[in-house]
Amino acid sequence: MQQSGLNLQQAPPIWVPFRFFLSAPLFGLLAAVVMLWQGPDLFTSRWSASTLAATHLITLGFMTMVMAGAMMQMLPVLAGASVPRPKLVVAIVHPLLVLGTLLLAGGFLLAESRLLQYAVVLLGTGLTVFFGALLLTLSRVRNPTATIRAIWLASIAFGITLVLGLILGYSHGWDAPLPSQSLRDLHPAWGLVGWTGLLVAGVAYQIVPMFQMTPNYPHWLTRGLAGSAFILLGLWSLAQWQGAAEWMWLRVASVCLLVAAYSLFAAVTIHLQRHRRRRLPDVTLEFWRAGMVFLLLAALLWLSRQVPGLAFAQSDVLLGVLVIAGAAVSFISGMLYKIMPFLAWFHLQTLSASGKPLPNMKAILPEKAQRRQLRLHLASVGLLIAAALWPTLFAYPAGLSFGAAMLFLMRNLIRVARVYRDCLQRAVQANLVSGMAEKLTHEQK
Template sequence: MNLGALSLEKAPRFWTPVRFFITAPFFGVLAALIVFMDGGQLFQSRWSMASLAVVHAFTLGYIAMVMLGALFQMLPVVMGAALPQAGRAAAVAHLVMTAGALCLVAAFLRQEPALFVAAIALLVPVLVLFGAAVVVAIFRAGKTLTTGRSVQLAALGLVVTVVMGAWLAAGHAFAVPLDRSFTNDHAAWGFLGWILMLVIGISGQVIPMFLTTPQYPKYAGKGLVYLLVALLGAGSLVPLRELQQLVVVLVSMLMLAWATLTLYLLGKRRRKRFDITDRFWRTGMLCLVLGAGANLYGYFGGTVAGTDISVMTGIFLLYGFAVSVINGMLYKIVPFLVWLNLRMPVVMGKLEPGTKYYTPNIHEVIDVQPMKIQFAFHVAGLLLLVASTLVEGVVAYAAATAVLVSSLLLLANLSHATRLYRKYAGQVIAVR
């Protein structure tokens, strides 16, 4: 923590994080279109090329996309860790990420070696450099709290995930026989080491602050994240079946415990008013409980209605947990960023005394009602996706429709905010 942390002047410009945020729903649309084209076959196996395409549309195009944007915003303001040339770096990273994610999705769908090579060439440098920059920036910031340490470990998890992913993609490109257990390690590092690690770190700061819950207990801080990364390391490095089974059980327990704790804290919110972020987070935590349970059950050979439940587990963890939590956070962050950037002249004391200068309040930036409608479609999409793993046929199309509508509504809501920013940002200059 240092002095730079205090200054809003050090906060990145509006579009630095927002360009990432606004791209995410496009990948939601893309994922829905793939389900349409595929006709629901992909729900039968996690190994089908269409399901790999959909998974990566979400993990890279939606989840990592938003998380990168959020980190570009958070690091300088919250942790006092400035990334060098953040504005320009963000613009380039966004472009390369978008292109790389599109290449990888297309590569899975078309089984085209050149596309896999392009995806590797685009994604590996940008994500590894970003991960390394975050790790170094937080070390430089000096003494760090739980959030800083979790974010740092998450960045490390991102690097490990990407390197493993590149190796797997090279296997697709050059027809090297792939060891499927390695895919599990890639998925485990991606979900636990990157996504969950980051969410745990950010929640510790954000949930008590924005959702007025009691603080997380001390043991859910640094201890939890060190334990998680230790288990993950042991599970993927030690080729001992009994140990790996133990790790799966322990990690699932940790997920269950943390999700339950978060649900308990959300139940203790002091502000009783309806809050859309709260709804998204509760949905996310409930899905983390279900996903952890399904993972454990499936790992030891459990099936539902005779089918393997790994696809269902993936839906709970990625769409139900990660996408829900991120969607909820976007509804807190984006309106606040619009307002904050429009108020900068006042906060920085650059306005002539006595000047009348109107800024819309946060509810006017994105109205509550359209967010509620989008939430309803998101939940419908989630339930229908889960149903599609159990029932073949028309349900898959219904699921794709709900995901499509939810993504388009999210895009519409975020665009409303950015249009308002553009409209009023003109005034800022006029006043200056």
């Protein structure tokens, strides 16, 4: 594992990211419960209340939860700039994100405007604090790398996603008219293509070579991808907002170029993984490789939707499944399986000897447990794809398998936390005994 370019001494306390990471699978489980509760109705339209509830449980409760924790951990390490008052930021952001997401999902499911109003206030406050901390930390970076530049653009995309989401939430909660119906498309686009896509790309520039032992990404890709994708997404948004027929060419051209950009990123990543220096099996690499395949499929589907003859009724739901459950959840799961054991191992190195050897990363979380969850995850994505196409037949198996995958993910992450806790307790006890022995020896002298 390469650690060049990392400033590990800037890392925050381990409970800062762990608090977010351990919360995330619970929201995935709740999304599975909603799938089982609502059944085929959830997969018939992206506009149904149950679909909106399950989608936000995953995008806010799982994806944003993990990405917020990862940024609290990775920005100080990658950029050498500390998050301002991280304990206070976490104390505000985490509970507001948890409560706000639960209220938002409940408001959609129960058609209760009061719950949606509370959700808008809580999520708006918590995510604005996170956004401000993110920008302040990035502004302190003196020599930004390609990763930091991509995270800068991803953060701006996050801010745009947040503003659009608050406008939509205000419309739902207070029954106010929207300034444009295009906001319903702009919000998920900036959240998935902008915030998530650019963040995954930027983090990949550092994480893939470091943890997967691949060659570095080519400079022409790291220099141009993030900026080009951001500009193209802006042009597509302009065309969507205008909505007139004369803007159709810009919308189609922007989609084609965005598809080409992210497809190129996926293809280069797969190529680098095929040329990694260590050929031993690696479950996290398989998560990322699966995510890249789903990303390519989503890109092709989005491209096909620009051709009227190729569009079909369920393409909206299928595209969401491929991007969210297929690509994003795969990337995030693979990242969790590297970052959490690494953080536990790294923080354990600072402890005094406890009389027992400290576990390595593979002992903290065995590969067998990761691989079992990978199989469940891939099965769940396959069933979700089938449910998007044939809801009546596959809705319940899809919900059940997605819940099982999230349950196993939660069990694996809890295992990492327990190993760290047990080693910490042994070290504290050993240090206490050692200190008492030294004191007795000193008194006898």
